Amino acid sequence: MLISSKAINPNMNASQSAEPTDRPDRQISNQLILEASNVVAGYVDGVDILQGANLSVYEGELVTVIGSNGAGKSTLAKAIFGLVPVRSGEILFGDRNLIGLKPEQIVRQGISYVPQVANVFPSLSVSDNLDMGAYTREGNIAAVKDKIYTTFPVLAKRRNQRAGTLSGGERQMLAMGRALMLEPKLLILDEPSAALSPILVQDIFNLIQQINQTGTSIILVEQNARKALAIADRGYVMHLGKDEFTGKGADLLNDPEVTELYLGMGNFGKTA
Ligand SMILES: Nc1ncnc2c1ncn2[C@@H]1O[C@H](COP(=O)(O)OP(=O)(O)OP(=O)(O)O)[C@@H](O)[C@H]1O
Numbered sequence: 001m002l003i004s005s006k007a008i009n010p011n012m013n014a015s016q017s018a019e020p021t022d023r024p025d026r027q028i029s030n031q032l033i034l035e036a037s038n039v040v041a042g043y044v045d046g047v048d049i050l051q052g053a054n055l056s057v058y059e060g061e062l063v064t065v066i067g068s069n070g071a072g073k074s075t076l077a078k079a080i081f082g083l084v085p086v087r088s089g090e091i092l093f094g095d096r097n098l099i100g101l102k103p104e105q106i107v108r109q110g111i112s113y114v115p116q117v118a119n120v121f122p123s124l125s126v127s128d129n130l131d132m133g134a135y136t137r138e139g140n141i142a143a144v145k146d147k148i149y150t151t152f153p154v155l156a157k158r159r160n161q162r163a164g165t166l167s168g169g170e171r172q173m174l175a176m177g178r179a180l181m182l183e184p185k186l187l188i189l190d191e192p193s194a195a196l197s198p199i200l201v202q203d204i205f206n207l208i209q210q211i212n213q214t215g216t217s218i219i220l221v222e223q224n225a226r227k228a229l230a231i232a233d234r235g236y237v238m239h240l241g242k243d244e245f246t247g248k249g250a251d252l253l254n255d256p257e258v259t260e261l262y263l264g265m266g267n268f269g270k271t272a
């Protein structure tokens, strides 16, 4: 069911009305792993960028967030990861409230975040970048690294090369690989396909699905709205710091209003 936060029931926010997907090919539990409700947050005193945003993720889900430039998608990702002060609302990860925790504490809860920009260390080798990703964890790092090299063979090939010399697609794979060194329960990806050629976009989307199929829940923020909704269990459309619509990926793709406003030529008919 497609839910418009505006139209259906003003007393029920989108997060509360979201249901896990019933796609038969997917193993999604009915257990919420993340529930962000009515989040108000901003960078500068007195300016709220998120104005009551909601986002929930069930264990095992791939949830896509789309919306116009400046709608607050990256800010929501950063708020979940403790990088933007949250002024009110709630962000629960399991039964733990994340608000007020620092990113390094949030990482220890099992969340990894790949930012939209500056997501690798250019002067370090691929191998050292992966090691840096594991700095907070103990255990058999070599085995995890081998698994990542299997998922991303190009990283294995370039393991001794400086990250700054990688192509855009390879760099994005390294950023994802680095985040996966923590074997997170929830992976937050902010525009992993930005500035990539169509073939590489498809590769990245395939990899995201592959990672999700191993049981990692994913929040995927994307400009590439159609493709991102097509692989999503559920999606959110953000506008002006709030979730304007939410529903199953396929329902959002087929909704006339969402299509007209957000999935038209170049995706973005509506400006923030
Ligand atoms: N570090 C910052 N300091 C102050 N304002 C910021 C900062 N980063 C973002 N903003 C503002 O917050 C608003 C939302 O930005 P955000 O980056 O979350 O949008 P977005 O939906 O991710 O957009 P895009 O699709 O362009 O990535 C914008 O008005 C932006 O100017």
Ligand SMILES: [Mg+2]
Binding pocket: 073, 074, 075, 116, 190
């Ligand atoms: Mg952004």
